[in-house]
Every structure is written in structure tokens, then in C-alpha cells.
Amino acid sequence: MDLKRYIRDIPDFPKPGILFKDITPLLQSPEAFRRVIDSMASYFEGKHVDAVLAIEARGFLFGAALAYRLGKPLVPVRKQGKLPFETYAATYSLEYGNDTVEMHKDGVVAGHRVAIVDDLLATGGTMAAACRLVEKSGGQVEGLALVIELTELDGRKLLQGYDIFTLIEY
Numbered sequence: 001m002d003l004k005r006y007i008r009d010i011p012d013f014p015k016p017g018i019l020f021k022d023i024t025p026l027l028q029s030p031e032a033f034r035r036v037i038d039s040m041a042s043y044f045e046g047k048h049v050d051a052v053l054a055i056e057a058r059g060f061l062f063g064a065a066l067a068y069r070l071g072k073p074l075v076p077v078r079k080q081g082k083l084p085f086e087t088y089a090a091t092y093s094l095e096y097g098n099d100t101v102e103m104h105k106d107g108v109v110a111g112h113r114v115a116i117v118d119d120l121l122a123t124g125g126t127m128a129a130a131c132r133l134v135e136k137s138g139g140q141v142e143g144l145a146l147v148i149e150l151t152e153l154d155g156r157k158l159l160q161g162y163d164i165f166t167l168i169e170y
């Protein structure tokens, strides 16, 4: 199955100069969505996963399905100020300014091995921040899974030492 057929390019969204990779056609195809989740599940079935961390917002869609499929706890990573309980925070730099993601302090059990899921790897800043959240809580990053990788942005450079699984490369 050619999963690229289910990714729609939207030029200049959300601002000029950005080529947005729209995954909604993939979500609308039960076969393509199942292929993505099954592939991620196969990757992690060869590893040891105690919990799945899903990154707001599109990472929730894939992370939730993967957690269900693996039969493991699901932990949300959200933008600053959205989670109601005590949190760990990690800040990363964007082209202009910074962004912060948070996770509940009781989200990951110390010593547990965690799969982290998002829709797309660009510069790697978001994923690197999520890895720091896991490590702050005493957990260990077992692997990272993303649907799309924008290889030109070399996000893997920020994620050296982590195992990374991606399905579609541009």
C-alpha cells in the first residue's frame, strides 16, 4: 500500500512558506489507518513497552490506537497549561521563540519503558522534549514512532541514541 497517497500537501498553512502535511485523508481510509497502527505495533512488539506516550494533537490519534492495540497505558503530552494535575515541563526552541510541552508527574512510572508517538518528524524538537519528559520521570525511551519524516530537516540529529520508526519519508 502506498501510504503517500493518503497524505495531502497544503502549501502556506498555517503560515506562508510552510508545506503542511495533512493526514486527514489517511484517517478517512480505514485500510490506511490500520496499516499505520499495525506497522507501529509490529515495530514495538519486538521491543518491551510498558506505556505509550502520545503528543498533542495529531499524535493522540495514532498513540491512542497504538496503546489500545498493544494493551498498554496511554499517557498524553500536551501544550503548556492544558493538563490539570502536577506536571513535568520541557521547553524546546522553534524558528521564532520557544514552546513547552507537559506531562503529568504520575504519567510514567520510574523504570518503565515508553513508546512515544507523533504524526510527523520535522526538526525533532517536539520529540526531543517528549524524551526529556520521560527521562525526568525516571522512565526510559524504548522507541519513537511517527507516520511521516521530513528528512531534509534532519530531526534525527536531535534524537541521537533513540530508536526511530517512520512510515513515510519526504
Ligand code: AMP
Pocket (backbone or CB within 6 Å): 018, 019, 020, 021, 022, 055, 056, 057, 058, 118, 119, 120, 121, 122, 123, 124, 125, 126, 127, 155
Ligand atoms: P518538530 O518539533 O520540528 O519536529 O515538529 C513536529 C511537530 O510539528 C509535530 O507535532 C507535527 O505535527 C508538527 N509539524 C511540523 N511541521 C509540520 C508540517 N510540515 N506538516 C504538518 N505538521 C507539522
